[in-house]
Amino acid sequence: MPASDHEVQRQAHLWLQLHRDEAMAKAREMVEAMRKKGGKAGADTWLRIIVAISELGTPPTDARQ
Numbered sequence: 001m002p003a004s005d006h007e008v009q010r011q012a013h014l015w016l017q018l019h020r021d022e023a024m025a026k027a028r029e030m031v032e033a034m035r036k037k038g039g040k041a042g043a044d045t046w047l048r049i050i051v052a053i054s055e056l057g058t059p060p061t062d063a064r065q
Contacts, residue, residue, distance in 0.1 A: 003045045012052035023053050 003011075016023045027050045034042035 002041065003048070008045065008048045008052050012049050012056055015049065016053060016056055024050065027053060 015027060019026045027046055031043050031046040031050070034040075034046060
């Protein structure tokens with residue numbers, strides 16, 4: 001069963017929090033890992049997460065000036 005849009009958005013948000021500037025690159029790594037395992041559905045879900053990440057953008061840093 002494919003991931004819901006809500007699940008994809010939630011994962012994208014969490015991935016951005018966890019990986020910040022590297023979120024997109026790490027998500028691409030997940031696509032490749034899924035493809036190598038033969039997980040087409042998993043790779044498709046990660047591609048949807050990549051789109052969601054690009055729509056959300058990079059979160060601001062917590063740095064104080």
